[in-house]
Amino acid sequence: MATNIYRSIEEPNRKGLIWEELWKSSDNGLIACWERGRVKAADNPELAESCKNGELPVLAWKGGVHTKIKDKKYGSLFYLATWQGLRGEDLNINLQEEITVVCSKTQVKVVFTANLLTYETSKLEEQEG
DSSP: OOSEEEEOTTSOOOOSOOHHHHHSSTTTTHHHHHHHHHHHHHHOHHHHHHHHTTOOOOOSSTTOOSSOOSSOEEEEHHHHHHHHHHTTOOEEEETTSOEEEEOTTTOOEEEEESOHHHHHHHHHHHHHO
16 A cells, blocks of 8 residues: 555546545545545635635544644544645645644644554543543
8 A cells, every 4th residue: 555645636536436446445535535625625615715724624534623622632534635625735645644733723733643543542532531
């Protein structure tokens, strides 16, 4: 599997792909999420603008922040890919690095990771806290 998933904003969204091609290819669905972000940006310019301003709004994947919390939280790479699409950016995600983004609205630090164990541990902590 590739360690860096990249797709230029200049490339058009793909069409006519079946589920396996969208979600089971070498990018594991990140391109599909990024393309969905691009579609959402066209459908909802206000949402796109908030993302361009550094906000991390609540979306379909874990990673968005609606209120300030004390500690950092973890988010999925699917969220990050969608967010990059909403911002009109190239898709550029290194699967071996954690990527940290601070929400400009809430100042909450979100760590986007491919490590599902980190992700599951943070869910348990959120439920207990």
